Amino acid sequence: MENQKRTTIYDIAKKLNLNASSVSRALNGSSNVSEKTKELILKTAKELNYRQNSIASNLRKGENRTIGVVVPRINQNFFSNVIAGIEEVTYQKGYNLIICQSNESYQREIKCVDTLINQHVSAIFLSISADFEDNEHLKSVGEHQIKLIQFDRVDDELDTFKVLCGNEEASFEAVEHLLTQGYRRIALLEGPQNLNIFRQRKKGYLSALAKHGLSLLPELIVENAWTRELGAAATEKLLALPQPPDAIFASTSDFAALGVLDVAQARGLKVPQELGIIGFSNEAFTEITQPSITTIDQFSKEIGKNVANLYFQKLSKTASSETNKIVSIRPKLIIRGSTLRNGI
Missing domain, CATH: 3.40.50.2300 (Response regulator)
Structure with missing residues:
Protein backbone atom coordinates (compact mmCIF):
# COMPACT_ATOMS: atom_id res chain seq x y z
CA MET A 1 0.00 0.00 0.00
CA GLU A 2 1.45 3.38 -0.99
CA ASN A 3 1.91 6.04 1.66
CA GLN A 4 -0.66 8.79 1.24
CA LYS A 5 0.40 12.41 1.50
CA ARG A 6 -0.93 14.17 4.58
CA THR A 7 -3.94 16.37 3.77
CA THR A 8 -3.32 20.11 4.15
CA ILE A 9 -5.59 23.15 4.13
CA TYR A 10 -4.45 23.73 0.53
CA ASP A 11 -5.94 20.38 -0.49
CA ILE A 12 -9.27 21.34 1.06
CA ALA A 13 -9.13 24.80 -0.54
CA LYS A 14 -8.38 23.32 -3.97
CA LYS A 15 -11.27 20.85 -3.77
CA LEU A 16 -13.74 23.56 -2.76
CA ASN A 17 -12.23 26.30 -4.95
CA LEU A 18 -11.71 28.53 -1.91
CA ASN A 19 -8.81 30.53 -0.50
CA ALA A 20 -6.58 28.67 1.96
CA SER A 21 -7.04 31.56 4.41
CA SER A 22 -10.82 30.96 4.41
CA VAL A 23 -10.28 27.27 5.12
CA SER A 24 -7.86 28.10 7.94
CA ARG A 25 -10.31 30.54 9.54
CA ALA A 26 -13.14 28.01 9.34
CA LEU A 27 -11.06 25.24 10.89
CA ASN A 28 -10.08 27.58 13.72
CA GLY A 29 -13.69 28.55 14.44
CA SER A 30 -13.52 32.12 13.13
CA SER A 31 -16.82 34.02 12.87
CA ASN A 32 -15.58 35.69 9.66
CA VAL A 33 -16.72 32.69 7.63
CA SER A 34 -20.40 32.00 6.96
CA GLU A 35 -21.96 29.03 8.74
CA LYS A 36 -22.83 27.37 5.41
CA THR A 37 -19.22 27.64 4.15
CA LYS A 38 -17.85 26.55 7.51
CA GLU A 39 -20.03 23.42 7.50
CA LEU A 40 -18.89 22.58 3.97
CA ILE A 41 -15.22 23.03 4.89
CA LEU A 42 -15.52 20.91 8.05
CA LYS A 43 -17.37 18.18 6.12
CA THR A 44 -14.70 18.12 3.40
CA ALA A 45 -11.90 18.14 5.97
CA LYS A 46 -13.43 15.05 7.56
CA GLU A 47 -13.81 13.31 4.20
CA LEU A 48 -10.15 13.99 3.35
CA ASN A 49 -9.05 12.82 6.83
CA TYR A 50 -7.52 16.20 7.60
CA ARG A 51 -5.71 16.58 10.92
CA GLN A 52 -4.56 19.93 12.17
CA ASN A 53 -0.84 20.40 12.82
CA SER A 54 -1.20 21.37 16.47
CA ILE A 55 2.45 22.39 16.86
CA ALA A 56 2.30 24.77 13.90
CA SER A 57 -1.07 26.10 15.06
CA ASN A 58 0.15 26.72 18.59
CA LEU A 59 3.33 28.39 17.36
CA ARG A 60 1.23 30.80 15.29
CA LYS A 61 -0.66 31.63 18.48
CA GLY A 62 2.63 32.05 20.35
CA GLU A 63 2.20 28.96 22.54
CA ASN A 64 2.87 25.24 22.51
CA ARG A 65 1.05 23.07 25.01
CA GLY A 166 16.19 13.72 50.65
CA ASN A 167 18.79 11.09 49.72
CA GLU A 168 21.32 11.85 52.45
CA GLU A 169 18.74 11.75 55.23
CA ALA A 170 17.19 8.55 53.88
CA SER A 171 20.56 6.77 53.71
CA PHE A 172 21.45 7.91 57.21
CA GLU A 173 18.17 6.53 58.54
CA ALA A 174 18.65 3.23 56.68
CA VAL A 175 22.15 2.63 58.06
CA GLU A 176 21.14 3.70 61.56
CA HIS A 177 18.28 1.19 61.40
CA LEU A 178 20.80 -1.56 60.57
CA LEU A 179 22.96 -0.49 63.49
CA THR A 180 20.02 -0.63 65.91
CA GLN A 181 19.41 -4.20 64.69
CA GLY A 182 22.94 -5.14 65.78
CA TYR A 183 24.69 -5.12 62.39
CA ARG A 184 28.23 -3.74 62.50
CA ARG A 185 30.02 -4.54 59.23
CA ILE A 186 27.69 -2.73 56.84
CA ALA A 187 28.67 -2.76 53.17
CA LEU A 188 27.59 -0.10 50.68
CA LEU A 189 26.71 -0.67 47.04
CA GLU A 190 27.21 2.82 45.62
CA GLY A 191 26.29 4.41 42.30
CA PRO A 192 28.34 6.67 40.00
CA GLN A 193 29.74 9.49 42.10
CA ASN A 194 29.32 11.99 39.26
CA LEU A 195 25.59 11.92 40.08
CA ASN A 196 24.33 14.05 42.96
CA ILE A 197 21.95 11.41 44.32
CA PHE A 198 24.68 8.80 44.85
CA ARG A 199 27.09 11.27 46.44
CA GLN A 200 24.33 12.20 48.90
CA ARG A 201 23.48 8.57 49.69
CA LYS A 202 27.14 7.80 50.38
CA LYS A 203 27.37 10.85 52.63
CA GLY A 204 24.38 9.62 54.66
CA TYR A 205 26.01 6.17 55.00
CA LEU A 206 29.27 7.70 56.25
CA SER A 207 27.47 10.05 58.66
CA ALA A 208 25.59 7.18 60.29
CA LEU A 209 28.80 5.18 60.76
CA ALA A 210 30.56 8.21 62.25
CA LYS A 211 27.70 8.94 64.65
CA HIS A 212 27.97 5.40 66.04
CA GLY A 213 31.77 5.47 66.26
CA LEU A 214 32.44 3.08 63.37
CA SER A 215 35.31 3.61 60.93
CA LEU A 216 34.98 3.56 57.15
CA LEU A 217 36.25 0.27 55.75
CA PRO A 218 37.04 0.81 52.03
CA GLU A 219 36.78 -2.92 51.26
CA LEU A 220 33.07 -2.77 52.20
CA ILE A 221 32.24 -0.28 49.44
CA VAL A 222 31.55 -1.54 45.91
CA GLU A 223 31.13 0.94 43.06
CA ASN A 224 28.42 1.06 40.41
CA ALA A 225 26.49 -2.04 41.49
CA TRP A 226 22.98 -1.01 40.55
CA THR A 227 21.42 -3.85 38.55
CA ARG A 228 20.37 -7.29 39.84
CA GLU A 229 23.38 -8.89 38.13
CA LEU A 230 25.88 -6.29 39.38
CA GLY A 231 24.36 -6.49 42.87
CA ALA A 232 24.88 -10.26 42.84
CA ALA A 233 28.49 -9.91 41.60
CA ALA A 234 29.23 -7.32 44.29
CA THR A 235 27.80 -9.62 46.96
CA GLU A 236 29.99 -12.53 45.83
CA LYS A 237 33.00 -10.23 46.12
CA LEU A 238 32.00 -8.99 49.58
CA LEU A 239 31.22 -12.43 50.98
CA ALA A 240 34.65 -13.67 49.82
CA LEU A 241 36.39 -11.21 52.18
CA PRO A 242 38.23 -12.66 55.22
CA GLN A 243 35.73 -10.67 57.31
CA PRO A 244 32.57 -10.43 55.20
CA PRO A 245 29.81 -7.90 55.93
CA ASP A 246 26.82 -8.77 58.08
CA ALA A 247 24.60 -6.30 56.19
CA ILE A 248 24.53 -4.77 52.71
CA PHE A 249 22.92 -1.44 51.90
CA ALA A 250 22.16 -1.36 48.16
CA SER A 251 21.90 2.42 47.91
CA THR A 252 21.74 2.15 44.11
CA SER A 253 18.43 0.33 43.67
CA ASP A 254 16.08 -2.40 44.81
CA PHE A 255 17.27 -4.42 41.80
CA ALA A 256 20.76 -4.51 43.30
CA ALA A 257 19.22 -5.55 46.64
CA LEU A 258 17.44 -8.38 44.83
CA GLY A 259 20.82 -9.52 43.50
CA VAL A 260 22.14 -9.53 47.07
CA LEU A 261 19.19 -11.69 48.18
CA ASP A 262 19.77 -14.10 45.25
CA VAL A 263 23.35 -14.78 46.37
CA ALA A 264 22.45 -15.01 50.06
CA GLN A 265 19.80 -17.63 49.33
CA ALA A 266 22.05 -19.56 46.94
CA ARG A 267 24.69 -19.73 49.67
CA GLY A 268 22.20 -20.77 52.34
CA LEU A 269 22.70 -17.59 54.37
CA LYS A 270 19.81 -16.74 56.67
CA VAL A 271 18.31 -13.31 55.98
CA PRO A 272 18.09 -11.28 58.22
CA GLN A 273 19.85 -13.32 60.92
CA GLU A 274 23.17 -13.68 59.09
CA LEU A 275 22.84 -10.94 56.50
CA GLY A 276 20.72 -7.80 56.52
CA ILE A 277 19.63 -6.23 53.21
CA ILE A 278 18.27 -2.77 52.37
CA GLY A 279 17.39 -1.48 48.90
CA PHE A 280 16.29 1.88 47.52
CA SER A 281 13.13 2.98 45.62
CA ASN A 282 10.35 0.69 46.91
CA GLU A 283 9.92 -1.32 43.71
CA ALA A 284 6.75 -3.44 43.76
CA PHE A 285 8.63 -6.75 44.04
CA THR A 286 10.22 -5.82 47.39
CA GLU A 287 6.95 -6.67 49.16
CA ILE A 288 6.69 -10.20 47.78
CA THR A 289 10.23 -11.59 48.08
CA GLN A 290 11.01 -14.02 50.89
CA PRO A 291 11.84 -12.31 53.13
CA SER A 292 10.41 -8.98 51.97
CA ILE A 293 13.07 -6.31 51.40
CA THR A 294 13.51 -3.23 53.56
CA THR A 295 13.66 -0.23 51.24
CA ILE A 296 13.22 3.53 50.90
CA ASP A 297 10.08 5.01 49.33
CA GLN A 298 10.94 8.20 47.43
CA PHE A 299 7.28 9.09 46.73
Whole structure:
Protein backbone atom coordinates (compact mmCIF):
# COMPACT_ATOMS: atom_id res chain seq x y z
CA MET A 1 0.00 0.00 0.00
CA GLU A 2 1.45 3.38 -0.99
CA ASN A 3 1.91 6.04 1.66
CA GLN A 4 -0.66 8.79 1.24
CA LYS A 5 0.40 12.41 1.50
CA ARG A 6 -0.93 14.17 4.58
CA THR A 7 -3.94 16.37 3.77
CA THR A 8 -3.32 20.11 4.15
CA ILE A 9 -5.59 23.15 4.13
CA TYR A 10 -4.45 23.73 0.53
CA ASP A 11 -5.94 20.38 -0.49
CA ILE A 12 -9.27 21.34 1.06
CA ALA A 13 -9.13 24.80 -0.54
CA LYS A 14 -8.38 23.32 -3.97
CA LYS A 15 -11.27 20.85 -3.77
CA LEU A 16 -13.74 23.56 -2.76
CA ASN A 17 -12.23 26.30 -4.95
CA LEU A 18 -11.71 28.53 -1.91
CA ASN A 19 -8.81 30.53 -0.50
CA ALA A 20 -6.58 28.67 1.96
CA SER A 21 -7.04 31.56 4.41
CA SER A 22 -10.82 30.96 4.41
CA VAL A 23 -10.28 27.27 5.12
CA SER A 24 -7.86 28.10 7.94
CA ARG A 25 -10.31 30.54 9.54
CA ALA A 26 -13.14 28.01 9.34
CA LEU A 27 -11.06 25.24 10.89
CA ASN A 28 -10.08 27.58 13.72
CA GLY A 29 -13.69 28.55 14.44
CA SER A 30 -13.52 32.12 13.13
CA SER A 31 -16.82 34.02 12.87
CA ASN A 32 -15.58 35.69 9.66
CA VAL A 33 -16.72 32.69 7.63
CA SER A 34 -20.40 32.00 6.96
CA GLU A 35 -21.96 29.03 8.74
CA LYS A 36 -22.83 27.37 5.41
CA THR A 37 -19.22 27.64 4.15
CA LYS A 38 -17.85 26.55 7.51
CA GLU A 39 -20.03 23.42 7.50
CA LEU A 40 -18.89 22.58 3.97
CA ILE A 41 -15.22 23.03 4.89
CA LEU A 42 -15.52 20.91 8.05
CA LYS A 43 -17.37 18.18 6.12
CA THR A 44 -14.70 18.12 3.40
CA ALA A 45 -11.90 18.14 5.97
CA LYS A 46 -13.43 15.05 7.56
CA GLU A 47 -13.81 13.31 4.20
CA LEU A 48 -10.15 13.99 3.35
CA ASN A 49 -9.05 12.82 6.83
CA TYR A 50 -7.52 16.20 7.60
CA ARG A 51 -5.71 16.58 10.92
CA GLN A 52 -4.56 19.93 12.17
CA ASN A 53 -0.84 20.40 12.82
CA SER A 54 -1.20 21.37 16.47
CA ILE A 55 2.45 22.39 16.86
CA ALA A 56 2.30 24.77 13.90
CA SER A 57 -1.07 26.10 15.06
CA ASN A 58 0.15 26.72 18.59
CA LEU A 59 3.33 28.39 17.36
CA ARG A 60 1.23 30.80 15.29
CA LYS A 61 -0.66 31.63 18.48
CA GLY A 62 2.63 32.05 20.35
CA GLU A 63 2.20 28.96 22.54
CA ASN A 64 2.87 25.24 22.51
CA ARG A 65 1.05 23.07 25.01
CA THR A 66 3.62 20.30 24.80
CA ILE A 67 6.20 19.40 27.43
CA GLY A 68 9.18 17.10 26.94
CA VAL A 69 10.29 14.65 29.64
CA VAL A 70 13.72 13.02 29.57
CA VAL A 71 14.38 10.08 31.91
CA PRO A 72 17.25 7.59 32.11
CA ARG A 73 14.96 4.54 32.00
CA ILE A 74 11.22 4.33 31.39
CA ASN A 75 10.92 0.75 32.67
CA GLN A 76 11.97 1.55 36.25
CA ASN A 77 9.16 1.95 38.76
CA PHE A 78 10.62 5.22 40.04
CA PHE A 79 10.70 6.98 36.67
CA SER A 80 7.41 5.55 35.40
CA ASN A 81 5.73 6.85 38.56
CA VAL A 82 7.37 10.27 38.14
CA ILE A 83 5.96 10.41 34.59
CA ALA A 84 2.53 9.38 35.90
CA GLY A 85 2.65 12.23 38.43
CA ILE A 86 3.68 14.74 35.76
CA GLU A 87 0.94 13.53 33.39
CA GLU A 88 -1.74 13.78 36.07
CA VAL A 89 -1.06 17.50 36.40
CA THR A 90 -0.34 18.34 32.76
CA TYR A 91 -3.46 16.55 31.51
CA GLN A 92 -5.63 18.72 33.76
CA LYS A 93 -3.94 21.79 32.29
CA GLY A 94 -4.51 20.64 28.70
CA TYR A 95 -0.85 19.91 27.95
CA ASN A 96 0.62 16.92 26.10
CA LEU A 97 3.83 15.07 26.91
CA ILE A 98 6.66 13.78 24.73
CA ILE A 99 8.60 11.12 26.67
CA CYS A 100 12.26 10.44 25.82
CA GLN A 101 14.61 7.84 27.30
CA SER A 102 18.37 8.45 27.46
CA ASN A 103 19.00 4.82 28.45
CA GLU A 104 21.76 6.12 30.77
CA SER A 105 23.69 7.47 27.75
CA TYR A 106 24.98 11.06 27.79
CA GLN A 107 25.04 11.16 23.96
CA ARG A 108 21.44 9.93 23.76
CA GLU A 109 20.47 12.52 26.37
CA ILE A 110 21.92 15.26 24.13
CA LYS A 111 19.91 13.90 21.17
CA CYS A 112 16.73 13.79 23.27
CA VAL A 113 17.16 17.42 24.30
CA ASP A 114 17.92 18.52 20.72
CA THR A 115 14.82 16.70 19.44
CA LEU A 116 12.60 18.38 22.03
CA ILE A 117 14.06 21.80 21.24
CA ASN A 118 13.31 21.19 17.54
CA GLN A 119 9.74 20.25 18.50
CA HIS A 120 9.44 23.71 20.12
CA VAL A 121 8.21 22.28 23.43
CA SER A 122 7.34 24.83 26.09
CA ALA A 123 9.34 23.05 28.80
CA ILE A 124 11.70 20.16 29.39
CA PHE A 125 11.62 18.12 32.61
CA LEU A 126 14.84 16.13 32.90
CA SER A 127 16.76 13.67 35.07
CA ILE A 128 20.36 13.31 33.87
CA SER A 129 21.97 10.09 32.64
CA ALA A 130 24.55 7.99 34.49
CA ASP A 131 27.49 9.06 32.33
CA PHE A 132 26.58 12.77 32.33
CA GLU A 133 29.62 14.86 31.35
CA ASP A 134 28.81 18.56 30.98
CA ASN A 135 25.78 20.83 30.76
CA GLU A 136 26.21 22.64 27.43
CA HIS A 137 23.12 20.94 25.95
CA LEU A 138 21.10 21.96 29.00
CA LYS A 139 22.25 25.57 28.75
CA SER A 140 20.95 25.63 25.17
CA VAL A 141 17.43 24.85 26.46
CA GLY A 142 17.16 28.26 28.10
CA GLU A 143 18.74 29.93 25.09
CA HIS A 144 15.71 28.75 23.10
CA GLN A 145 13.33 30.29 25.67
CA ILE A 146 12.30 26.82 26.86
CA LYS A 147 11.84 26.28 30.60
CA LEU A 148 14.04 23.58 32.16
CA ILE A 149 13.16 21.80 35.39
CA GLN A 150 15.50 19.12 36.74
CA PHE A 151 14.44 16.34 39.08
CA ASP A 152 16.09 13.58 41.14
CA ARG A 153 19.43 13.43 39.28
CA VAL A 154 20.39 17.03 38.66
CA ASP A 155 23.33 19.15 37.58
CA ASP A 156 23.99 21.32 40.65
CA GLU A 157 25.85 23.92 38.59
CA LEU A 158 22.76 24.94 36.63
CA ASP A 159 20.50 27.50 38.28
CA THR A 160 17.16 25.90 37.40
CA PHE A 161 14.09 24.81 39.29
CA LYS A 162 14.77 21.42 40.86
CA VAL A 163 12.73 18.74 42.62
CA LEU A 164 14.88 16.52 44.82
CA CYS A 165 14.56 13.59 47.20
CA GLY A 166 16.19 13.72 50.65
CA ASN A 167 18.79 11.09 49.72
CA GLU A 168 21.32 11.85 52.45
CA GLU A 169 18.74 11.75 55.23
CA ALA A 170 17.19 8.55 53.88
CA SER A 171 20.56 6.77 53.71
CA PHE A 172 21.45 7.91 57.21
CA GLU A 173 18.17 6.53 58.54
CA ALA A 174 18.65 3.23 56.68
CA VAL A 175 22.15 2.63 58.06
CA GLU A 176 21.14 3.70 61.56
CA HIS A 177 18.28 1.19 61.40
CA LEU A 178 20.80 -1.56 60.57
CA LEU A 179 22.96 -0.49 63.49
CA THR A 180 20.02 -0.63 65.91
CA GLN A 181 19.41 -4.20 64.69
CA GLY A 182 22.94 -5.14 65.78
CA TYR A 183 24.69 -5.12 62.39
CA ARG A 184 28.23 -3.74 62.50
CA ARG A 185 30.02 -4.54 59.23
CA ILE A 186 27.69 -2.73 56.84
CA ALA A 187 28.67 -2.76 53.17
CA LEU A 188 27.59 -0.10 50.68
CA LEU A 189 26.71 -0.67 47.04
CA GLU A 190 27.21 2.82 45.62
CA GLY A 191 26.29 4.41 42.30
CA PRO A 192 28.34 6.67 40.00
CA GLN A 193 29.74 9.49 42.10
CA ASN A 194 29.32 11.99 39.26
CA LEU A 195 25.59 11.92 40.08
CA ASN A 196 24.33 14.05 42.96
CA ILE A 197 21.95 11.41 44.32
CA PHE A 198 24.68 8.80 44.85
CA ARG A 199 27.09 11.27 46.44
CA GLN A 200 24.33 12.20 48.90
CA ARG A 201 23.48 8.57 49.69
CA LYS A 202 27.14 7.80 50.38
CA LYS A 203 27.37 10.85 52.63
CA GLY A 204 24.38 9.62 54.66
CA TYR A 205 26.01 6.17 55.00
CA LEU A 206 29.27 7.70 56.25
CA SER A 207 27.47 10.05 58.66
CA ALA A 208 25.59 7.18 60.29
CA LEU A 209 28.80 5.18 60.76
CA ALA A 210 30.56 8.21 62.25
CA LYS A 211 27.70 8.94 64.65
CA HIS A 212 27.97 5.40 66.04
CA GLY A 213 31.77 5.47 66.26
CA LEU A 214 32.44 3.08 63.37
CA SER A 215 35.31 3.61 60.93
CA LEU A 216 34.98 3.56 57.15
CA LEU A 217 36.25 0.27 55.75
CA PRO A 218 37.04 0.81 52.03
CA GLU A 219 36.78 -2.92 51.26
CA LEU A 220 33.07 -2.77 52.20
CA ILE A 221 32.24 -0.28 49.44
CA VAL A 222 31.55 -1.54 45.91
CA GLU A 223 31.13 0.94 43.06
CA ASN A 224 28.42 1.06 40.41
CA ALA A 225 26.49 -2.04 41.49
CA TRP A 226 22.98 -1.01 40.55
CA THR A 227 21.42 -3.85 38.55
CA ARG A 228 20.37 -7.29 39.84
CA GLU A 229 23.38 -8.89 38.13
CA LEU A 230 25.88 -6.29 39.38
CA GLY A 231 24.36 -6.49 42.87
CA ALA A 232 24.88 -10.26 42.84
CA ALA A 233 28.49 -9.91 41.60
CA ALA A 234 29.23 -7.32 44.29
CA THR A 235 27.80 -9.62 46.96
CA GLU A 236 29.99 -12.53 45.83
CA LYS A 237 33.00 -10.23 46.12
CA LEU A 238 32.00 -8.99 49.58
CA LEU A 239 31.22 -12.43 50.98
CA ALA A 240 34.65 -13.67 49.82
CA LEU A 241 36.39 -11.21 52.18
CA PRO A 242 38.23 -12.66 55.22
CA GLN A 243 35.73 -10.67 57.31
CA PRO A 244 32.57 -10.43 55.20
CA PRO A 245 29.81 -7.90 55.93
CA ASP A 246 26.82 -8.77 58.08
CA ALA A 247 24.60 -6.30 56.19
CA ILE A 248 24.53 -4.77 52.71
CA PHE A 249 22.92 -1.44 51.90
CA ALA A 250 22.16 -1.36 48.16
CA SER A 251 21.90 2.42 47.91
CA THR A 252 21.74 2.15 44.11
CA SER A 253 18.43 0.33 43.67
CA ASP A 254 16.08 -2.40 44.81
CA PHE A 255 17.27 -4.42 41.80
CA ALA A 256 20.76 -4.51 43.30
CA ALA A 257 19.22 -5.55 46.64
CA LEU A 258 17.44 -8.38 44.83
CA GLY A 259 20.82 -9.52 43.50
CA VAL A 260 22.14 -9.53 47.07
CA LEU A 261 19.19 -11.69 48.18
CA ASP A 262 19.77 -14.10 45.25
CA VAL A 263 23.35 -14.78 46.37
CA ALA A 264 22.45 -15.01 50.06
CA GLN A 265 19.80 -17.63 49.33
CA ALA A 266 22.05 -19.56 46.94
CA ARG A 267 24.69 -19.73 49.67
CA GLY A 268 22.20 -20.77 52.34
CA LEU A 269 22.70 -17.59 54.37
CA LYS A 270 19.81 -16.74 56.67
CA VAL A 271 18.31 -13.31 55.98
CA PRO A 272 18.09 -11.28 58.22
CA GLN A 273 19.85 -13.32 60.92
CA GLU A 274 23.17 -13.68 59.09
CA LEU A 275 22.84 -10.94 56.50
CA GLY A 276 20.72 -7.80 56.52
CA ILE A 277 19.63 -6.23 53.21
CA ILE A 278 18.27 -2.77 52.37
CA GLY A 279 17.39 -1.48 48.90
CA PHE A 280 16.29 1.88 47.52
CA SER A 281 13.13 2.98 45.62
CA ASN A 282 10.35 0.69 46.91
CA GLU A 283 9.92 -1.32 43.71
CA ALA A 284 6.75 -3.44 43.76
CA PHE A 285 8.63 -6.75 44.04
CA THR A 286 10.22 -5.82 47.39
CA GLU A 287 6.95 -6.67 49.16
CA ILE A 288 6.69 -10.20 47.78
CA THR A 289 10.23 -11.59 48.08
CA GLN A 290 11.01 -14.02 50.89
CA PRO A 291 11.84 -12.31 53.13
CA SER A 292 10.41 -8.98 51.97
CA ILE A 293 13.07 -6.31 51.40
CA THR A 294 13.51 -3.23 53.56
CA THR A 295 13.66 -0.23 51.24
CA ILE A 296 13.22 3.53 50.90
CA ASP A 297 10.08 5.01 49.33
CA GLN A 298 10.94 8.20 47.43
CA PHE A 299 7.28 9.09 46.73
CA SER A 300 8.09 9.24 43.03
CA LYS A 301 4.58 10.17 41.90
CA GLU A 302 4.67 13.17 44.24
CA ILE A 303 8.02 14.17 42.73
CA GLY A 304 6.35 14.18 39.29
CA LYS A 305 3.42 16.26 40.50
CA ASN A 306 5.78 18.77 42.09
CA VAL A 307 7.82 19.05 38.89
CA ALA A 308 4.71 19.87 36.83
CA ASN A 309 3.25 22.20 39.45
CA LEU A 310 6.54 24.14 39.62
CA TYR A 311 6.27 24.80 35.91
CA PHE A 312 2.68 26.01 36.07
CA GLN A 313 3.41 28.16 39.13
CA LYS A 314 6.27 29.76 37.23
CA LEU A 315 4.01 30.22 34.20
CA SER A 316 1.18 31.78 36.20
CA LYS A 317 1.18 35.56 36.27
CA THR A 318 -0.35 35.42 39.75
CA ALA A 319 2.42 33.17 41.09
CA SER A 320 4.73 34.67 43.67
CA SER A 321 8.16 35.65 42.41
CA GLU A 322 9.41 34.06 45.62
CA THR A 323 8.46 30.54 44.46
CA ASN A 324 11.13 28.23 45.87
CA LYS A 325 13.56 27.10 43.19
CA ILE A 326 14.27 23.83 44.99
CA VAL A 327 11.58 21.50 46.30
CA SER A 328 12.68 18.57 48.44
CA ILE A 329 10.49 15.50 48.99
CA ARG A 330 11.14 13.63 52.23
CA PRO A 331 11.48 9.88 51.62
CA LYS A 332 10.39 7.14 54.02
CA LEU A 333 12.23 4.07 55.28
CA ILE A 334 9.97 1.03 54.91
CA ILE A 335 11.16 -1.64 57.33
CA ARG A 336 10.50 -5.23 56.27
CA GLY A 337 11.72 -8.74 56.96
CA SER A 338 15.20 -8.47 55.40
CA THR A 339 16.52 -6.38 58.31
CA LEU A 340 14.33 -7.25 61.30
CA ARG A 341 16.95 -9.29 63.14
CA ASN A 342 15.64 -8.18 66.52
CA GLY A 343 12.01 -8.57 65.47
CA ILE A 344 11.24 -4.88 66.01
